[in-house]
Amino acid sequence: MNLMKCNFYKIFILFFLVFLVIVNNKIALAEEANNYKKISPENIYLEGDKAKLNYDFDKANNSLEIKVDSIGLEEGYYTSNLYSKGKYNWNSFGMISFNVQNNSQEELKFNFSVVKTDGTFLTVNEDKSVLIKKENNQDFEKLSPAYGTINIPSGFKGVVYVPFTSLNSQAGDNNQYSFSNISSWGISITTEENKEKDIHLGGFVLIPKDDSLVKYGDLNFKIEGDDRVQIPVQGEAISIYKTSLNEDNVIYSLAEDYEGVSIDKDGRLTLNTSINVEKIKIEAKYEYLIVKKEIQLYRSWTLGAKEIDGTSKSIPGYAEVKNLMGGIYTLIMSQRFIDFIRGICIVFVLIFSGLYIFWSRKKNLR
Known part of the structure; x- marks a missing residue:
């Protein structure tokens, strides 16, 4: 008891x-x-090319409703900028975050930037990244710009986190900038022709440098490996992926299910001949942080190449080999024929073994 x-x-x-x-x-x-500091856009300034940008600022809720219209414009890309002008000192902070809701039919192409009082323009370039976090999800995804814009999918509702270490003047610029003298900050939205964008932004806050989120944002975490992998003609194709973060508890997986594709938890990607897509995405996860990589798939040039006599240069498949060999294929692949060959091999082994024993004894007698 x-x-x-x-x-x-x-x-x-x-x-x-x-x-x-x-x-x-x-x-x-x-x-x-x-410890987060709430900030509100003020003295809002618009600039851009031909696309129409309209906004509605709800001061009570610290939110912006933005609509961009490029209907009737010529083919191309159009960038519109929305800036908050003033005097800002963000030197004690390491990140800015804001809520994003993309109500558009297409993905949102945007970027965040600040302008210093000396005219230095800082934005997120291709060699840097931001964090995004979907609503009701505990994981953060590390996302890098493509062709100058951060791409947020249609229907996304969540938070974007921009580390100040990701803001630089150009790709490859690793200078440590001071954020004590800022004259404006804002976002740019890039739109194709004949599109309408509907975006909701809000909840702008500055996050202190010592916050754990800032450490996540500054973490050098990306997937390293082949950007293009050939689809096998026969058998399997294998490609190995690693991350820049040398940790044992990094787990790899597919971003979604694909027929004929698999990846193990250690980053070994396997493709077989049944795959029917041109690109796939893989992801690596460390704690609550996820990074993704897009891989282009291509088929061998030999699939369409021909010899002088018109026959294909590619490796023949099972059915093609069967057709080329005709009726003899069935005979050769039958169990009886295989057993017959095994029997002949055993007989030859016995004969040669007997001859060797006979020769050895005769040699010893001499």
């Missing part, structure tokens, strides 16, 4: 300690959130 009471008290104490840890973590997160 005393033993049961002792075990009960141990279990009670264990649960109590776990509860304290959870509560303390929540309190710590709440304290971090309380």
Whole structure:
């Protein structure tokens, strides 16, 4: 009875300690959130080319409703900018975050930038990245710009986090900039011709440098490996992927299911002949951080190449080999024929073994 009471008290104490840890973590997160500084766009300034940009600023909710219209414009890409002008000192912060809701039919192509008082223009270039977090999801995805824009899918609702270390003047610029003298900050939206964009932005906050989110944002985490992989003509094609983060608990997976494609948790990608897509996405996860990589797939040039006599240069498949060999294929691949060949091999082994033994004895007698 005393033993049961002792075990009960141990279990009670264990649960109590776990509860304290959870509560303390929540309190710590709440304290971090309380250190965030809310900011509001002010003296909003618009600039851009021919696409029409209209906005509605809800000061009470600190949110922007933005609509971009490129209907009737010639083929091309059109960029519209929305800036908040003033005097800002962000030197004690390491990141800005804001809510994004893309109500458009297509993906949102945008970027974030700041302009310093000396005229230095800083934005997120291709060699840098931001974090995005979908609503009701605990994972953060690390996302890099493509052709100058960060691409947010249609229907996305969540938060974008822009680390200040990701803001530079051009790709390859690793200078550490001061954010104490900022004259404006804002976003640029790029739109194709004959499109209408409907975007909701809000909840602009600055996050202190020592916040754990800033450390996540600054983490050098990307997938390294082949950008293009050939689809096998026969058998399998294998490509190995690693991350720049040398950690054992990085797990690889496919971003979605594809027929004929698999990847193990260590980054070994396998393709077989049944694949029917031209590109795939793989992802790597470290703790709550996810990074993705798009891989282009291509078929061998030999599939369409011909010899002088018109025959294909590619490796023949199972059915083609069967047709080329005609009726003899069935005979050769039959179990009886295989057993017959095995029997002949055994007989030859026995004959040569007997001859060797006979020769050895005769040699010893001499």
